[in-house]
Amino acid sequence: MRTCVYPGSFDPITSGHLDIISRIVDMFDRVLVTVLNNSTKLSFFSVEEKLDFLRKSTAGYSNVVAGYHDGLLVDFAKANSARFIVRGLRAISDFELELQMASLNKKLYPSAEMVFLMTSTDYSFVSSKMVREIGSLGGNLQTLVPDAILEDVTGRLRVI
Numbered sequence: 001m002r003t004c005v006y007p008g009s010f011d012p013i014t015s016g017h018l019d020i021i022s023r024i025v026d027m028f029d030r031v032l033v034t035v036l037n038n039s040t041k042l043s044f045f046s047v048e049e050k051l052d053f054l055r056k057s058t059a060g061y062s063n064v065v066a067g068y069h070d071g072l073l074v075d076f077a078k079a080n081s082a083r084f085i086v087r088g089l090r091a092i093s094d095f096e097l098e099l100q101m102a103s104l105n106k107k108l109y110p111s112a113e114m115v116f117l118m119t120s121t122d123y124s125f126v127s128s129k130m131v132r133e134i135g136s137l138g139g140n141l142q143t144l145v146p147d148a149i150l151e152d153v154t155g156r157l158r159v160i
C-alpha cells in the first residue's frame with residue numbers, strides 16, 4: 001500500500017491544492033491530506049473549518065483522508081506508514097523554503113521521499129492568502145476555491 005501525506009496550512013484549501021490532489025489520487029493508494037501548523041503563519045480559519053472544507057472538496061475521491069496533526073509532519077507520516085510527502089511548487093519563489101523543509105524532513109525521516117508536483121499554470125498565481133484577501137474585500141472567489149466550498153468560504157470571509 002503506497003501512502004502519501006499532502007500537508008499544508010490549507011487556510012483555506014484552494015483550487016490549486018485540489019488540482020494537486022486530483023493528480024496524486026492516481027499515484028498513491030491512500031492520500032492523507034493533513035492540516036498542520038505553520039509556525040510562521042497565523043490561521044484565519046479554525047481547524048474544524050479547514051477540515052470541513054477539505055472533506056467537502058475531496059468528497060469525490062475515495063482514497064483521500066483529511067486530518068489534522070498538532071506536531072511534526074514527519075511524526076505524522078511515520079505513525080501512518082506514509083513514506084511519501086507531496087508538495088506543490090508554483091514558482092521559483094517557493095523553491096528555497098521547500099528545499100529547506102525537504103532537506104530537514106529527510107534528515108528526520110531518512111526513508112521518506114519528497115514528491116514535488118508543478119502546480120498547473122491555471123493555478124500558479126493562487127494562494128490561500130490571496131483567497132482570504134480577495135474574499136474579504138467582496139471579490140469573486142469562483143475558480144480560486146473548489147466549487148463545493150465556494151459559498152461557505154465566501155460567506156465566512158464577507159463578515160470580516
Ligand code: PNS
Binds near residue numbers: 074101
Ligand atoms: O501550506 P504551508 O503553510 O506552506 O505548509 C507548511 C507546513 C504546514 C507543511 C509546514 O510548516 C509543516 O510541516 N509544519 C508542521 C511542523 C513541522 O514538521 N515542521 C518542520 C518543517 S521542516
